[in-house]
Amino acid sequence: MKQSRTFIPTIREIPTEADIISHQLLLRAGFVRRHMNGVYSYLPLAHKVLRKIENIIREEMENIDAVELSMPSLQQMELLAETESGISDRSDLFMLTDRSDRKMALGLDQASIITKIVQDEIKSYKKLPLTLYQIATLFKDEKRPRFGLIRMREYMMTNAYSFHADQESLNEKYKDMMNAYSTVFTRLGLDVRTVIANGTGSAGNKSHKFMSLSEVGEATIAYSDASTYAALMEMAEVNANYVLPNDSLKAMEKIETPNQHTVEEISTFLDIAPSKIIKTLIFKVNDDFVAILMRGDHMINESKLKRALGTTAISLASEHEIKDVLSCEPGSIGPVKLPLDTKVYADHAVGFIVNGVSGANENGYHLMNVNPERDFAIDDYMDLRFIQEGDPSPDGIGVIKFAAGIDLGFVTDIGDDISGTMDASFLDEQGNANSFVMGSYGLGISRILAAIAEQYNDANGLKWPKQLAPYDIHLVTVNIEDETQKQLSEEMYHLLKSYRYAVLYDDRHERPGVKFADSDLIGLPIRITIGKKAQDGIVEVKLRSTGEIFEWQREEITEKLQPFFG
CATH class of the missing domain: 3.90.960.10 (YbaK/aminoacyl-tRNA synthetase-associated domain)
Structure with a gap:
């Protein structure tokens, strides 16, 4: 794509409304634009990254036999009234009324809708287990929208629900989903901790969250400094080795x-x-x-x-x-x-x-x-107290430290909390009606975009991992008016595209300093600069991740790029 023909509105100064690094850089690099508090447009660069995130999620969901569908954002209040659907506070719902004075809400989750679909269509244990998911825009009347894409009123989410005949089947799917989500984050290149979280079920059903460590995180994680143990602070057990003082009892x-x-x-x-x-x-x-x-x-x-x-x-x-x-x-x-x-x-x-x-x-x-x-x-x-830093880790390995984290995803056993409330049942082998045993799972796609920007950046801008970058290569022509530079740039552009590289070709009539600043800000994995040495067939290659710079002959570029992109 020629940069003169696409839409990448970069900003030099840090926007006053942006108070965390991901928000600042995504605005400055032309990835997003704020429409109103908590509502953003995803511009072409962000759109490309989001599609790559979604594709990774889809691949891993298919690997565990999850089936994608799409559900409506508009929800009937009558259906929501059958169950709270995991919503503890109805004030989070965006409410509206149609011309016939029927009350509706914009989707905050889809538990009621998906349970109703399965209730109507699945009558026998023979059709179970079943896992359905969607990737969609959801809505929450957030009291304090802030931190850019971290806490929003309109956001992108993957929601999945599994339906089972018994707890054993759900336990297996729970493990599958934990592994799938862990693989998603590994493929995304994100440093994420799997954290023991609150159960949402009435019986305290198990739940895990996937948290990205960040100074701007709103949840506190208690983790071991010597093992993989991690839990939300309110869920961390205390296994302290208290010692009874050897003192004589005194009179009260x-x-x-x-x-x-x-x-x-x-x-x-x-x-x-x-x-x-x-x-x-x-x-x-x-x-x-x-x-x-x-x-x-x-x-x-x-x-x-x-x-x-x-x-x-x-x-x-x-x-x-x-x-x-x-x-x-x-x-x-x-x-x-x-x-x-x-x-x-x-x-x-x-x-x-x-x-x-x-x-x-x-x-x-x-x-x-x-x-x-x-x-x-x-x-x-x-055990009734909050764990403290320095306490022994509950798994017996190391001591507890605290860190702030951003919630990127969850895996929760909700049992029959929803299906029981909605009378959603199936017939078992003996012909008895049983409530579906359910699991609920989610990944915050908008938040993942922000978390990647939080983890991959430097003083000059973003540093996209190659598997997520909106383009593979930034081809920069120093002086587009120079015929030699322009001709070599055009040759390289078509050559790289023929090798299936996604190329952003900066053919703009801008000063070199502006082009280089924009290139660092956008943060594509490779920058190929065509400048004064074009007449000798030499180009400059810069790795955004390390800052290393090489000079390559044009004939060897495709060969030398291959090891980097695999």
Whole structure:
């Protein structure tokens, strides 16, 4: 393609609205343009990269017998009403009304539609398993669109759903999809970690995410510095090796602590380490009050608490409720002499506190030398805290470090959460009706484009990996007015195209500095420059990835390019 005939509107200055490197470079290099907050047009260069990403995804999906289809973006509210379809907040939906006053929504996911299709067409176990997927534009009324293509209101996504007769079949597909997605990211050349993630099912079904490490990531990943273990911070188990101090138990005593409420205040006031403080939190669980005990230097992980107690109906008790139950303020709560009907659950670390400090359930007072089991009973010990940097890795290899990550894809076992709600069933071998067992899978294509730009760049611009670059070669003519340079450029252009290389031929009437700056900004794998040595049949070849520069005779170019492109 001749650059004078295509559309690549580059920008010299960094756009003021772009605050991360991928957003800046994709705008400056003429790949995308902002239409409104969270909505972008993909210009010709981006369009080519997106098609390559899609083709890799399609190939790997076909390798695991997934079948592509297309589903509508407009969805009936009546169908969505049958199931939340994984949508926890309906405010994320774009709602509209047609001329007949029927309410509809723009697709945020396609679980309801695909389940309805399968429900209507698949009646027997003999047609299972079945995996269907689509590549489409989806919509989300994002509260805070930002970071360019990372958090959008209109975005490209691969959504897949699998339908099974039993859990064993789903488990096999789950593994297949994990492997397929891992292969996709390997082929894309992205540094991605497979992370243990939240289950979306009512029974805490397993789920994994694929995260690209990035300073602008909005999720925190806890990972081992010596193994492949990685999990979202709220999902990381704690296997700390606590040691019980060899101290003699002291008599408990009540002391006055006026206006001291927080762990930090009590720690400073009593000159003790936060790890010696027993923090008591009152939660309302299914309309009952329970006490949760944490070490003062640890933070409670409510996701773990919900899983441990097997319910999502959990909330912190209000100050008013605490005063009704304990007649004290939240900063004075302690585990000693709680109401008899109050269940008490403690994080494992609490069991290793000797002669600790807790609230006295009386405003302005705390208890010294409090000891679990001697001074108060605990119904059960659980893993209830957030993991911390430096903790042992849950797999026993290395220690935990934190990193920020961008969510690029997910694999989730949703069981019969959706099919059960929609009464979507099939007949088994005995003729009994069973709900489909389902898996849900997704890849954020727009985000993948941004993640590639985040990982492949330098101070001068983008550095596309060769398998994804919009063109293989940037052919730059230094002076298009020079007949010798122009003639050699035309010869090289047609020769390279005959060898099936995708060539962007810069035939513009621009200064050399502008052409070279644009070339580095766009970031194609190879730049072939035809300049003053054209009369000797010599061209300059630059590798964008390393910055290496060579001079080759025109007769040897195709031979020398072959090893690079394989």
